[in-house]
Amino acid sequence: MEPRKVRVDKLSYVSIPISMYLDETKQKLASGTGFIYERNKQYYLVTNWHNFTGLNPETKKSISRHGGIPNVVTFSLLIQEKPHIQWKEFGVNLYENNKAQWLVHPDHKHKIDVAAIEIEIDSEQEIILKPLNKIEFDDIEPKVADDIFILGFPYSLKGGGRFPIWKRGSIATEPDLHIDSLPKFLVDTAGKSGMSGSPVIFRRSGIHGVVGGKVSLDSILGTVENFVGIYSGRIIGKSELDAQLGIVWKKEVIDQIIDGNCKDEIKFA
Structure with missing residues (x-):
């Protein structure tokens, strides 16, 4: 066989x-x-x-x-x-x-x-x-509410072999803006210990590159993805259920x- x-x-x-x-x-x-x-x-x-x-x-x-x-x-x-x-x-x-x-x-x-x-x-x-920076990504920038995936090892768990767990979330703040005057944005996800340092990838499916509601020769149909930053833990409130917001440092800091x-x-x- x-x-x-x-x-x-x-x-x-x-x-x-x-x-x-x-x-x-x-x-x-x-x-x-x-x-x-x-x-x-x-x-x-x-x-x-x-x-x-x-x-x-x-x-x-x-x-x-x-x-x-x-x-x-x-x-x-x-x-x-x-x-x-x-x-x-x-x-x-x-x-x-x-x-x-x-x-x-x-x-x-x-x-x-x-x-x-x-x-x-x-x-x-x-x-x-x-x-990571030798991966060929799409030249598409993320928007607020886009889906993101945090590729890491929560509680040292692995997704078979030594491959990561893909933890899903969404962009919770405008990615072009800074938080606390620093190059970071927030994501809506239930982050866990062990995920710190994970690359954050955004993925979007549909028609991309639409300008003024019109499709052009530069528009893309399908799924696009790009590297957006580094996850560095969650904002901790009074309980583990508070907000469930995580911090992502923008990729340009590398x-x-x-x-x-x-x-x-x-x-x-």
């Missing part, structure tokens, strides 16, 4: 589960989501600032009850697609000589809860990289962070 063909969405390859450890004790402190991003022929692991630090970006206090600060991040990369899909675990030190090695936004620093750390890929290693080449000033004590 021939093996069953497995079809996997190209975007499911993009999200990767990450874990934060304290190297001295080998204790796992937290888990989250990240993705690979390529710029200037370098590769970066992109996720939330609070994943790397274990700190709330607004208060700079520990997020977890144990109060541990990670100094290593591990993540899974694809090493084989056929005949069977296989991944391998890799690790990166978050600090060197007690100094942080990840990049933050050059202007807003940790106020933008996104960070990128360079990963060195040995040419002899058989790694199949799937950088290039700003990498091009700014500004390492975090936080130190590992």
Whole structure:
């Protein structure tokens, strides 16, 4: 009997589960989501600032009850697609000589809860990289109320193998506007622990590129999709059922962070 063909969405390859450890004790402190991003022929692991630090970006206090600060991040990369899909675990030190090695936004620093750390890929290693920004997306910008999908690992759950869970939601605020004078918008979804750092994809079906109610040669019929940002957790109210709004940092902050080449000033004590 021939093996069953497995079809996997190209975007499911993009999200990767990450874990934060304290190297001295080998204790796992937290888990989250990240993705690979390529710029200037370098590769970066992109996720939330609070994943790397274990700190709330607004208060700079520990997020977890144990109060541990990670100094290593591990993540899974694809090493084989056929005949069977296989991944391998890799690790990166978050600090060197007690100094942080990840990049933050050059202007807003940790106020933008996104960070990128360079990963060195040995040419002899058989790694199949799937950088998010090398995916061919549609040149269509999102609108308020568009459907979005957060591709992550809630409670470290996986959708078979090491593929992500596609958590559905919708854009809750005007995406062209800023929230709190920062490049972020809100989404209507019930986010869970472990989804922090997930790429957010919008999808829309129908006729696109209609101007003044008229279809033109530039109009598109079908489903379009685009990368819109990085999920960084939910707004927590008095109960878990309050509002169920999540924060998404706009995609342009990634290039700003990498091009700014500004390492975090936080130190590992």
